[in-house]
Amino acid sequence: MSPHAAPALPDAEYLVLSSRLIPGLDGGYTIATLARARQLASAGVAGGAGPQLLTFDPGTAAAHAEHRQTFVSQGALADPSRMRNLFDEAVAPDGGAAEWLRAVADADAKADPAVEYRVLEDADARPFVSLPVIPGNPDWHLADEPVLIHDAAGEVVGGVRGFRGLYRAWLDHVTASFGDRTIVVICESRQLGELIADWADPRVRIVHPIHTIHLEAPYTADAPINRLWTRWFGIADRFDAVIWPTATQRDDVVARFGTAAQHEVVPNPITPVEARGDLREPGLVVALGRLAPGKRLDHAIRAFLAADVPGARLEIWGGGPEEERLRALIDELGAGDRVVLAGYTNDPARVLDRASLMLTATAFEGQPLGVVEALLHGTPVVSYDVRYGIRDVVGAGGGVLVPGGDVDALAAAVRRVLTEPGLLERLAAAAPGIAAAWSPERSLAALTAVIAAAVARPPRR
Structure with missing residues (x-):
């Protein structure tokens, strides 16, 4: 084994969660998220196919297919079938919402007349879900206004509690076939982290990478916290590990917030190049x-x-x-x-x-x-x-x-x-x-150590 070779990853099901993965958007976030998925594939996850990449943006199935092919052509995605989207899978072949989504719909859930809804339709213009529109609210993902579920005739048959209910319904559907196997969830998005922080399935370990700065100007260690992160720090101890891309940021966070959360450092992998x-x-x-x-x-x-x-x-x-x-x-x-x-x-x-x-x-x-x-x-x-x-x-x-x-x-x-x-x-x-x-080797060694330690401990939720 080379000095930087990683030990084997724990035998588990691996899911990478991302709000969206769209070519040309979100800069280093998209690059780092896909690179981590490739790392896991290279380490043998799913026989080399890699983790399932689960995305949650409400684009069209055609757009998502185009995104996958673009990533494949760029060498960023090895197996396009491993990249899945909630809204692609929320559609029943004969119209309306998929059976797994209809099954969890609360028949008593009604549209709030004061709230605008965005009706999503399949390729044949048949509605399947309606999403509450909450403009100007950065915490839209936490709202309780119901997401409405449509049947094959286009009629509303009920709803689930906000985006939290919708996202959790899909995650429960995805993981239903895993039996009693350990599930390692790598949550790449702060918003998704807030929505799954209470996911108490004993099989699940949540590892939460961070991609951005948590500070406001003047960006010193004691600067004000970005308001979008204030609530997140209050739930950080619910994740089985929080991984920071640099030791400097991890150390600033620990000095300010203490050690209640499991703070680790995993540098994002950057593939070697042949310089010209x-x-x-x-x-x-x-x-x-x-x-x-x-x-x-x-x-x-x-x-x-x-x-x-x-x-x-x-x-x-x-x-x-x-x-x-x-x-x-x-x-x-x-x-x-x-x-x-x-x-x-x-x-x-x-x-x-x-x-x-x-x-x-x-x-x-x-x-x-x-x-x-x-x-x-x-x-x-x-x-x-x-x-x-x-x-x-x-x-x-x-x-x-x-x-x-x-x-x-x-x-x-x-x-x-x-x-x-x-x-x-x-x-x-x-x-x-x-x-x-x-290097990818050093990054993978650090990531493997964090995952192995998280799997060895009881879940934090």
């Missing part, structure tokens, strides 16, 4: 990601221009709501010959292979996937030192960190890396070794 050093372009600096306010790309632009390195140029790859504002800033600064909004790329690996340096000015992160990917390609990183994850990676080498929000310091770091003799080369040489800490 022959594509490297001297002086090319890149920023890669969504053009969103939290990425502070205006800081990156100003820092790059202030560095004033002869022959250097900045390419900003990605799309998003900040595009027009950034374009206006580039025009205002007269920097169109040195700074380019390059648009969305479906080949980020080539961008990183071409780059001499990656620049990030983000205000916060949840997981440092982009930084690790840059280092894998031998591309050093200059970044603000912000929570979470960037310090966990670049703090070990392969780049330079400066205080968050200090544009002058960011500019000085860019100038130093691009002009100090030998520094860029030393950072580039160290980068792949630093990124190896996030």
Whole structure:
């Protein structure tokens, strides 16, 4: 066994729960969720077919089929039949809701006349469920307004208690055939976690990965908690393990909330690459990601221009709501010959292979996937030192960190890396070794240890 090879996973049924998995949406969340499923497949789950990926978004069956095929073509999904959707399976072949859903419908449940309903129809325009619409409420998933169930004639035959009742009915249906086997549920979504935190089936162990930062500005350890997370921390001790992508975030949480919950660290796996050093372009600096306010790309632009390195140029790859504002800033600064909004790329690996340096000015992160990917390609990183994850990676080498929000310091770091003799080369040489800490092998070893410990203990619910 190699030093980082994982022991065997416990013999169990494995389910990965995700609110949605849609190509091109949710960035690192989608990438990390699918990567974890591939990890489990590679470790032999279901004979190599991998866990069942259960999704809960109310799209059409045709859209879900397209999503599966896209993931297969991208190499992100090995067996499309393992990716299932609640609403695909809530339809009876002859119309109306599936039998498993009709069986749990409370005939006394009625539509609230003050609530709007979204009627879902099958491919033949036959209604099967009606979902309550609760606009402007971030806690819509916890509402008790009934989800209405239709029969083959389209008539409402009853309902279940909110989305909690709907989701739990499907999970009970999915797991009904598992007998007395242990069921390992990897819940990738905070909203789903809140809905299954009272799932008291003695077969079930819930392992809950976290993908995002839990803090508000200024994103320090004692900063206000994002209100969407306040309630979640109150139920975190009901999960058999909570896994954080970085030790820094786990340690901040334990220091603030104590050890009542089972907090663990499992780095998200990032597949090794074959870097193309022959594509490297001297002086090319890149920023890669969504053009969103939290990425502070205006800081990156100003820092790059202030560095004033002869022959250097900045390419900003990605799309998003900040595009027009950034374009206006580039025009205002007269920097169109040195700074380019390059648009969305479906080949980020080539961008990183071409780059001499990656620049990030983000205000916060949840997981440092982009930084690790840059280092894998031998591309050093200059970044603000912000929570979470960037310090966990670049703090070990392969780049330079400066205080968050200090544009002058960011500019000085860019100038130093691009002009100090030998520094860029030393950072580039160290980068792949630093990124190896996030290898699939190390990630799987950590995940296996967490699952094995959770299965060995009684369930927490």
